[in-house]
Amino acid sequence: MLAAFGRVAEVGFEGLRLRQVAEDVGIDHSTLHHHFATKQDLVLAVAEYATRQFWVLGEGPADPVRALRAHLAGLLRMLDERPELFAVTVELDLRARRDPAVAEAMARHQAGWREVLSAVLAAGNAAGAWRAPLDVAVTTELVIAVVKGVRLAPETAGAVFAQLEDALIGTRGEQS
Amino acid sequence: MLAAFGRVAEVGFEGLRLRQVAEDVGIDHSTLHHHFATKQDLVLAVAEYATRQFWVLGEGPADPVRALRAHLAGLLRMLDERPELFAVTVELDLRARRDPAVAEAMARHQAGWREVLSAVLAAGNAAGAWRAPLDVAVTTELVIAVVKGVRLAPETAGAVFAQLEDALIGTRGEQS
DNA sequence: TAGGCTCAACCAAGTGGTTGGTGGAGATGC
DNA sequence: GCATCTCCACCAACCACTTGGTTGAGCCTA
Numbered sequence: 001m002l003a004a005f006g007r008v009a010e011v012g013f014e015g016l017r018l019r020q021v022a023e024d025v026g027i028d029h030s031t032l033h034h035h036f037a038t039k040q041d042l043v044l045a046v047a048e049y050a051t052r053q054f055w056v057l058g059e060g061p062a063d064p065v066r067a068l069r070a071h072l073a074g075l076l077r078m079l080d081e082r083p084e085l086f087a088v089t090v091e092l093d094l095r096a097r098r099d100p101a102v103a104e105a106m107a108r109h110q111a112g113w114r115e116v117l118s119a120v121l122a123a124g125n126a127a128g129a130w131r132a133p134l135d136v137a138v139t140t141e142l143v144i145a146v147v148k149g150v151r152l153a154p155e156t157a158g159a160v161f162a163q164l165e166d167a168l169i170g171t172r173g174e175q176s
Numbered sequence: 177m178l179a180a181f182g183r184v185a186e187v188g189f190e191g192l193r194l195r196q197v198a199e200d201v202g203i204d205h206s207t208l209h210h211h212f213a214t215k216q217d218l219v220l221a222v223a224e225y226a227t228r229q230f231w232v233l234g235e236g237p238a239d240p241v242r243a244l245r246a247h248l249a250g251l252l253r254m255l256d257e258r259p260e261l262f263a264v265t266v267e268l269d270l271r272a273r274r275d276p277a278v279a280e281a282m283a284r285h286q287a288g289w290r291e292v293l294s295a296v297l298a299a300g301n302a303a304g305a306w307r308a309p310l311d312v313a314v315t316t317e318l319v320i321a322v323v324k325g326v327r328l329a330p331e332t333a334g335a336v337f338a339q340l341e342d343a344l345i346g347t348r349g350e351q352s
Numbered sequence: 353t354a355g356g357c358t359c360a361a362c363c364a365a366g367t368g369g370t371t372g373g374t375g376g377a378g379a380t381g382c
Numbered sequence: 383g384c385a386t387c388t389c390c391a392c393c394a395a396c397c398a399c400t401t402g403g404t405t406g407a408g409c410c411t412a
Contacts, residue, residue, distance in 0.1 A: 012270060014190040018368065028393050030370080035391090039368065087273065093328055094188060094266055135339065141332040142322065142339045149325030152269055156317040163311065163318045167343035194402065204359050206404080211357095215402065 005046050009084030013043065013091055040101070047095075047102050050088050051109035054078075057116075064124030065169055071120065072161045075147055079154045086151040093148075114140055131170035139168070181222050185260030188267055189219065216277070223271075223278050226264045227285035229254075233292075240300030241345055247296065248337045251323055255330045262327040269324070290316055307346035315344070 004021040011020075018039055022029040036042040057074045060067035079086055096103035117140045124130050146164050150157045180197040187196075194215055198205040212218040233250045236243035255262055272279035293316045300306050322340050326333045 012190075012274070014188075014271075015274075017366090019366090027391085029368085030394080031392050033369065037369095087270070090266065090270055094263070094270065097263065097328070098188070098191075135335075138332075138335040138339045141326075141329075142336045142343075145322045145325030145329075145332070145336050146318065147325065149321030149323065150317075152273070153317075153321075156314075156321070159311075159314040160318045160321050163314045167318075193400085195400090203357090205402085206360085207358055209403065213403095 004042055005049055005088065006084070008046050008091060009088050013095055016043070018042070040099075043095070043099070044101050044105065046088070047092050047105045050085060050092060051105060053082075053085055054109070054113070060120070064120055064127055064129045067120045068124065068168070069165060071117070072147075072165065076157055076161055079150070079157050083154050086154070090148075090151050110144070113144065117143055130168055134168070180218055181225055181264065182260070184222050184267060185264050189271055192219070194218070216275075219271070219275070220277050220281065222264070223268050223281045226261060226268060227281060229258075229261055230285070230289070236296070240296055240303055240305045243296045244300065244344070245341060247292070248323075248341065252333055252337055255326070255333050259330050262330070266324075266327050286320070289320065293319055306344055310344070 004016075004024075007021050007024060008016055016039075018032055019029040021042070022032040025032070032042075036045060057071065057078075060070040060074075092102060092106055096106045118136050121130075121134055121136045121139050121143075125133050125136065143164065146160060150160055180192075180200075183197050183200060184192055192215075194208055195205040197218070198208040201208075208218075212221065233247065233254075236246040236250075268278060268282055272282045294312050297306075297310055297312045297315050297319075301309050301312065319340070322336065326336055
């Protein structure tokens with residue numbers, strides 16, 4: 001019953017109404033309580049659904065440069081095809097400040113992401129793939145910041161990602 | 177009466193209650209309506225107050241490198257001293273998706289920011305101050321994305337900004 | 353007298369959540 | 383076959399409470 005996710009994307013958590021969600025699914029709002037005891041449970045389910053969507057980005061190529069490019073390309077495609085997903089992510093980041101349960105879900109999500117990125121960046125260091133050796137931890141945060149910062153502006157994402165790649169990798173080649 | 181801002185920072189727009197705001201100021205909630213006809217007006221006032229806070233970042237040094245560093249340093253200090261301000265900004269970005277008035281306010285805000293950044297980056301291009309000539313428009317978006325992406329994670333901002341400077345400026349010197 | 357602020361009381365429209373009950377599918381016993 | 387029982391998804395009605403907003407009257411200063 002995670003069509004509730006759609007509502008969050010549309011009206012945000014602020015406008016999330018159990019009755020509306022129930023109607024979307026075609027059931028009574030009291031029936032909804034049968035599946036999610038409380039509104040908080042629904043929110044949490046949305047959070048976990050949303051973060052799970054990023055699992056598709058799994059492992060990339062072994063080559064660090066191509067792995068980084070693939071990672072960003074994957075995000076870019078998602079950003080293009082499912083912008084609401086990223087909007088909800090912003091919403092969740094914000095909500096995590098007040099809702100410990102959401103905070104924990106998002107922390108898990110980001111820990112995984114951070115791990116993937118760090119691995120790629122460290123591998124690139126080992127292979128001398130970057131313009132210069134990188135501080136893995138900090139660069140990870142930089143990449144995350146860029147992605148997060150671009151979530152609500154999908155139009156600019158493509159160019160920004162390319163620029164970021166340029167800044168990290170030395171190559172100035174244009175890729176498809 | 178922009179102590180309402182504090183409430184937004186604390187509970188977000190989702191939890192913003194006119195009665196609570198009024199109580200903070202020590203007046204009745206109906207009196208609040210005397211100053212802000214509608215809740216929307218209050219929200220808009222908060223939006224304009226919040227964006228106005230960034231005016232203090234005005235002009236920087238003439239030298240592009242120092243201007244960029246000063247710009248980021250200024251943001252970093254604000255991020256450190258008034259993290260709520262940035263949290264509210266995120267909240268506003270999100271709200272702008274549904275509220276045209278807020279959207280317009282944020283658009284104005286960002287247009288100004290974009291202008292400042294573009295000017296600095298273009299000046300740096302002219303002076304050959306960067307590691308390599310930059311695409312001004314795209315790099316502007318990149319910097320904006322980084323700043324936006326770091327709004328909810330002030331701890332990482334310092335290192336991330338430094339890394340960004342490193343990537344744009346060629347110098348590898350450590351600054352205070 | 354007039355005008356700006358203030359409040360108490362009120363209102364309609366929701367809000368999340370609860371309760372008691374209906375009907376159908378599947379298992380069980382005979 | 384048939385009655386029974388249990389579980390599950392479901393709903394209508396309801397509840398206590400909150401919300402943004404309105405009204406009318408008082409207060410104070412000019």
